[in-house]
Amino acid sequence: MSLDAKIPEGPLKDKWxxxxxxxxxxxxxxxxxxxxxxxxxxxxxxxxxxxxAEMGYNVKAxxxxxxxxxxxxxxxxGGINAAKNYQNDGDSTYRLFYDTVKGGxxxxxxxxxxxxxxxxxxxxxxxxxxxxxxxxxxxxLLDNRSFGGVLVSRxxxxxxxxxxxxxxxxxxxxxxxxxxxxxxxxxxxxMLDVVLVGGKARGIIARDLVTGEIERHSAHAVIVATGGxxxxxxxxxxxxxxxxxxxxxxxxxxxxxxxPCYTQIHPTCIPRSGDHQSKLTLMxxxxxxxxxxxxxxxxxxxxxxxxxxxxxKELKEExxxxxxxxxxxxxxxxxxxxxxxxxxxxxxxxxxxxxxTGEAVYLDFASAIMRYGTTEAHIQGLHNPTQDxxxxxxxxxxxxKYGNLFQMYEKIVDQNPYKTPMMIYPAVHYTMGGIWVDxxxxxxxxxxxxxxxxxxxxxxxxxxxxxxLMQGLADGYFVLPYTVGDYLxxxxxxxxxxxxxxxxxxxEKEVKDRLERFINIKGTKxxxxxxxxxxxxxxxxxxxARNAEGLKEAMAKIKQIREEFxxxxxxxxxxxxxxxxxxxxxxxxxxLELGELFAKDALDRNESCGxxxxxxxxxxxxEQEGEAKRDDAxxxxxxxxxxxxxxxxxxxxxENLVFHDIELKQRSYK
Amino acid sequence: xxxxLKVWRQKDGKAKGELVTYQIKDVSPDSSFLEMLDMLNExxxxxxxxxxxxxxxxxEGICGMCSLYINGEAHxxxxxxxxxxxxxxxxxxxxxxxxxxxxxxxFPVIKDLVVDRSAFDRIQQAGxxxxxxxxxxxxxxNSLPIPKDDADKAFDAATCIGCGACVATCKNSSAMxxxxxxxxxxxxxxxxxxxxxxxVLNMVKQMDEEGFGNCTNTGACEVECPKGISLENIARMNRxxxxxxxxxxx
Numbered sequence: 024m025s026l027d028a029k030i031p032e033g034p035l036k037d038k039w040x041x042x043x044x045x046x047x048x049x050x051x052x053x054x055x056x057x058x059x060x061x062x063x064x065x066x067x068x069x070x071x072x073x074x075x076a077e078m079g080y081n082v083k084a085x086x087x088x089x090x091x092x093x094x095x096x097x098x099x100x101g102g103i104n105a106a107k108n109y110q111n112d113g114d115s116t117y118r119l120f121y122d123t124v125k126g127g128x129x130x131x132x133x134x135x136x137x138x139x140x141x142x143x144x145x146x147x148x149x150x151x152x153x154x155x156x157x158x159x160x161x162x163x164l165l166d167n168r169s170f171g172g173v174l175v176s177r178x179x180x181x182x183x184x185x186x187x188x189x190x191x192x193x194x195x196x197x198x199x200x201x202x203x204x205x206x207x208x209x210x211x212x213x214m215l216d217v218v219l220v221g222g223k224a225r226g227i228i229a230r231d232l233v234t235g236e237i238e239r240h241s242a243h244a245v246i247v248a249t250g251g252x253x254x255x256x257x258x259x260x261x262x263x264x265x266x267x268x269x270x271x272x273x274x275x276x277x278x279x280x281x282x283p284c285y286t287q288i289h290p291t292c293i294p295r296s297g298d299h300q301s302k303l304t305l306m307x308x309x310x311x312x313x314x315x316x317x318x319x320x321x322x323x324x325x326x327x328x329x330x331x332x333x334x335x336k337e338l339k340e341e342x343x344x345x346x347x348x349x350x351x352x353x354x355x356x357x358x359x360x361x362x363x364x365x366x367x368x369x370x371x372x373x374x375x376x377x378x379x380t381g382e383a384v385y386l387d388f389a390s391a392i393m394r395y396g397t398t399e400a401h402i403q404g405l406h407n408p409t410q411d412x413x414x415x416x417x418x419x420x421x422x423x424k425y426g427n428l429f430q431m432y433e434k435i436v437d438q439n440p441y442k443t444p445m446m447i448y449p450a451v452h453y454t455m456g457g458i459w460v461d462x463x464x465x466x467x468x469x470x471x472x473x474x475x476x477x478x479x480x481x482x483x484x485x486x487x488x489x490x491x492l493m494q495g496l497a498d499g500y501f502v503l504p505y506t507v508g509d510y511l512x513x514x515x516x517x518x519x520x521x522x523x524x525x526x527x528x529x530x531e532k533e534v535k536d537r538l539e540r541f542i543n544i545k546g547t548k549x550x551x552x553x554x555x556x557x558x559x560x561x562x563x564x565x566x567x568a569r570n571a572e573g574l575k576e577a578m579a580k581i582k583q584i585r586e587e588f589x590x591x592x593x594x595x596x597x598x599x600x601x602x603x604x605x606x607x608x609x610x611x612x613x614x615l616e617l618g619e620l621f622a623k624d625a626l627d628r629n630e631s632c633g634x635x636x637x638x639x640x641x642x643x644x645x646e647q648e649g650e651a652k653r654d655d656a657x658x659x660x661x662x663x664x665x666x667x668x669x670x671x672x673x674x675x676x677x678e679n680l681v682f683h684d685i686e687l688k689q690r691s692y693k
Numbered sequence: 694x695x696x697x698l699k700v701w702r703q704k705d706g707k708a709k710g711e712l713v714t715y716q717i718k719d720v721s722p723d724s725s726f727l728e729m730l731d732m733l734n735e736x737x738x739x740x741x742x743x744x745x746x747x748x749x750x751x752x753e754g755i756c757g758m759c760s761l762y763i764n765g766e767a768h769x770x771x772x773x774x775x776x777x778x779x780x781x782x783x784x785x786x787x788x789x790x791x792x793x794x795x796x797x798x799x800f801p802v803i804k805d806l807v808v809d810r811s812a813f814d815r816i817q818q819a820g821x822x823x824x825x826x827x828x829x830x831x832x833x834x835n836s837l838p839i840p841k842d843d844a845d846k847a848f849d850a851a852t853c854i855g856c857g858a859c860v861a862t863c864k865n866s867s868a869m870x871x872x873x874x875x876x877x878x879x880x881x882x883x884x885x886x887x888x889x890x891x892x893v894l895n896m897v898k899q900m901d902e903e904g905f906g907n908c909t910n911t912g913a914c915e916v917e918c919p920k921g922i923s924l925e926n927i928a929r930m931n932r933x934x935x936x937x938x939x940x941x942x943x
Contacts, residue, residue, distance in 0.1 A: 070827070073827065074826075074827040077826040077827060088750060088756070088758060089748060089758065089809070089810060089811070090757075090810070090811070090813070090814050090855065091814075092757070092814075092855055093750055093751075093756040093757060093758050094756075095750070095751060095756070097751065097755050097756050098751050098753055098755050098756065107834070109835060142829075145829055145831065147834045148831040148832065148833060148834045149825075149827060149828065149831050150834075151831075151834040151837070151884070152823065152825045152828075152831050152832070152834075152884060153822070153823050153825055153884070154822075154823045154847075154878065154879055154882050154884045154885050156844055156845075156847040156848035156851050156878065156882065157834075157844070158844070158848075159838075159839055159840075159841050159844040159845075160841065161841050162838065163838030163839050163840050163841065163844075164835050164838055165834055165835055181848055181851075182848065184755070184852060187755055187852070187854075188848070188851060191851065194817075195817065195821055195822035195823070196822060196825075196827070198814070198817045198818045198821055198822050199818075199822045199824060201814075201818050202818040202819065208814075210811065210814075233803055260753075262750040262751045262752070262756065263749055263750055263751075263752060264750050296721070296723040296724075297721050297723060297724070299720075299721050299723075299724040299728045299729075299731075299732060300724075300728065301725070301727065301728050301731055301752065302752045302753075304752075304753050434774065434778060434780070435778075435780070436723075437723070437780070437782060500827045501827075501829060504827065549735055549738045549739065551731070551735060593738060593739075593741075595737075595738055595741070595742070595743050595744065596743055600704075600705065600804070601705075601746055601803060601804045601807065603744070603746055604738065604744060
């Protein structure tokens with residue numbers, strides 16, 4: 024199959040408008056006869072379900088949680104970008120587009136990103152109309168803050184809970200449609216396969232997670248908005264239930280999987296404390312504005328700290344290695360996420376990690392506290408204040424800025440970050456890769472769409488802060504409602520899709536057989552055992568820095584773990600009941616296939632770009648010595664993988680990335 | 694740490710449940726409460742027994758999926774946290790811990806520690822929204838200034854995570870704090886004024902139909918709420934309700 028992105032003709036800025044003007048529209052009377060399935064109720068899925076139902080389609084929405092309000096979009100902290108230019112700092116659609124493409128290290132699709140920037144302003148208007156309580160200034164107008172890697176203030180926020188408020192907005196819009204009967208909501212349901220009839224997506228097989236019943240649901244189109252696959256690493260900042268299953272099922276039925284190796288590893292997370300750990304917690308990257316990152320210079324000091332004989336604040340200035348300031352004098356502690364993460368790993372790999380696991384660096388607020396304290400003393404007119412007075416004033420100032428984050432840290436780690444430096448370590452946070460989609464967000468299966476983090480198109484190889492919320496809502500509120508209609512215009516005479524066809528029979532049988540197989544293995548090891556083994560291989564060999572040898576080894580190891588899993592996993596309980604272990608088994612089985620494709624993709628991409636760092640592709644000599652080296656001549660393409668029956672034999676299709684409106688440049692932070 | 698756990702086990706909604714005693718050894722004080730339960734379940738699976746089902750997802754205190762009544766308190770000891778933010782260092786070595794589901798007539802048990810909180814969704818469906826369609830041509834967000842104090846209060850009410858701790862804690866199993874939070878958010882904002890009367894009447898009606906109890910101003914809900922939703926919201930909802938009931942023309 025050829026890979027046609029279906030990018031509309033014409034100048035970049037007119038593409039979306041022209042496209043909307045020329046695509047097909049379904050007449051309101053006909054919408055009543057058309058069914059759409061939406062899987063996932065986060066920002067993309069929730070917004071799409073509500074908007075399509077408002078237009079008159081019959082929507083069936085599915086989520087594995089007990090309520091659509093709990094999707095993991097809810098955990099996003101920082102904010103949402105929009106090119107409103109309320110701050111009069113020269114922001115524009117073009118500038119937001121440019122920042123996003125550059126931030127993504129020139130591996131995203133230009134036309135999609137421009138559309139994203141174009142509809143960003145509408146998102147804010149829509150959310151305010153829904154009653155989303157964004158932060159405001161004393162004049163009653165919306166407030167903004169700035170965020171990593173950009174020069175303007177375009178981020179809208181609701182304290183540290185922006186994702187929650189936006190999701191509750193989409194949830195309320197869904198509720199209105201549920202009450203009107205236009206959305207049929209299936210909570211505690213998991214999609215276990217897509218059903219193709221005549222080559223088109225015409226329904227899904229789902230399991231009722233309460234009764235265990237396997238259900239058939241038909242529709243004229245299927246939208247998968249089920250988020251990212253960071254949990255392939257076992258430990259990540261994703262929710263425990265976040266999974267790749269829906270995406271993986273459509274992949275195995277014909278949807279290409281794009282750039283699976285593009286993962287964002289976020290530098291400021293709370294380190295792992297031991298083997299009991301089930302997930303990692305992110306702290307806003309805004310902490311790097313005032314915290315200085317360091318490890319000891321001498322290994323003997325590291326040893327003393329780990330043994331508790333030396334306290335970090337007792338270490339003299341000259342014995343500390345502020346490695347970001349040393350390596351990147353221009354940006355210092357404010358280098359982008361991927362660079363900061365890799366530098367922390369480099370120091371810890373060299374043996375300088377400061378906690379028991381050897382995987383932690385310090386984020387120190389001592390100098391910020393004294394700096395703010397001195398300023399505060401001046402303001403208060405204190406003459407010759409003591410060091411203690413300055414420290415006290417400074418701690419208050421830092422509390423005003425970061426109080427909630429410091430409190431969260433103290434709850435988890437049980438150390439007071441005002442008195443001793445915080446410990447941080449990078450953690451898997453977001454996956455830029457996902458299901459390949461064309462400009463209309465349609466996958467390579469006709470009638471099957473992918474939206475939000477589940478698709479691949481907008482963030483390239485690295486996502487900028489506050490862009491995930493923007494993309495999810497753009498896809499759900501403002502893209503899919505148009506593009507799905509264009510496709511469905513051919514379905515107005517189709518009538519209801521029957522669920523008693525041989526295609527549904529076959530799909531249901533496949534799902535049931537697989538579930539029975541899990542139960543019947545009756546092995547000796549738990550699902551989590553295999554998930555943790557997979558996670559370790561992913562983290563060690565396919566994590567922040569990758570090389571060919573390690574990736575080949577990872578592919579072999581993952582295959583081996585997968586084989587063992589299918590021989591020796593133990594899934595207690597039965598099929599026809601609530602069975603969380605059975606749910607996990609299905610998800611981990613899919614991660615065990617995805618993991619191998621992930622490593623294969625990383626192996627194939629022999630360049631360093633964004634979150635993907637290949638040790639073989641580094642700058643040699645000069646100022647940039649040792650830094651990531653992108654290879655535009657050979658790798659300016661999207662890798663779209665076709666399933667052929669085995670992850671290691673997936674077939675590569677390339678979508679060449681052409682940039683008409685942007686010049687490709689190296690990212691330098693020296 | 695070594696602990697004795699008394700865990701509520703119940704096969705399904707129809708079965709009779711009971712507290713079952715388990716011993717658990719070598720729990721790290723740094724692990725979270727749910728990680729301790731993961732460990733218990735891993736042990737049970739390895740022993741060939743059925744693990745205990747419990748609801749959880751984000752494990753960072755925001756999704757509202759985790760519940761649990763621990764030693765007689767919703768979300769256990771500690772204030773302004775959910776169960777997933779509770780750490781084992783809050784307990785003593787050798788302690789016996791009672792773990793039960795959230796109990797309320799409107800929250801029937803599904804299995805073990807998992808309850809059905811869909812009544813909350815139905816209350817929201819009765820009016821917890823502003824009736825505005827997705828539009829590519831909505832008025833500019835800044836064309837409607839909102840006083841900062843109102844916006845901040847609306848935000849504070851809107852931070853409710855819908856976990857149900859207020860109901861589980863209340864001796865009457867009242868859902869007033871939950872409903873009041875949503876009613877308040879919209880009552881404080883101009884966008885919500887148009888439908889304010891209908892909203893409060895319909896949401897309260899649905900709350901009553903779901904079988905939640907009445908509010909007797911004990912205030913336990915406010916104490917146990919992981920997001921610190923204030924009782925002031927209940928007072929505001931009562932004002933909204935009375936004025937709507939008196940002036941409603943329906």
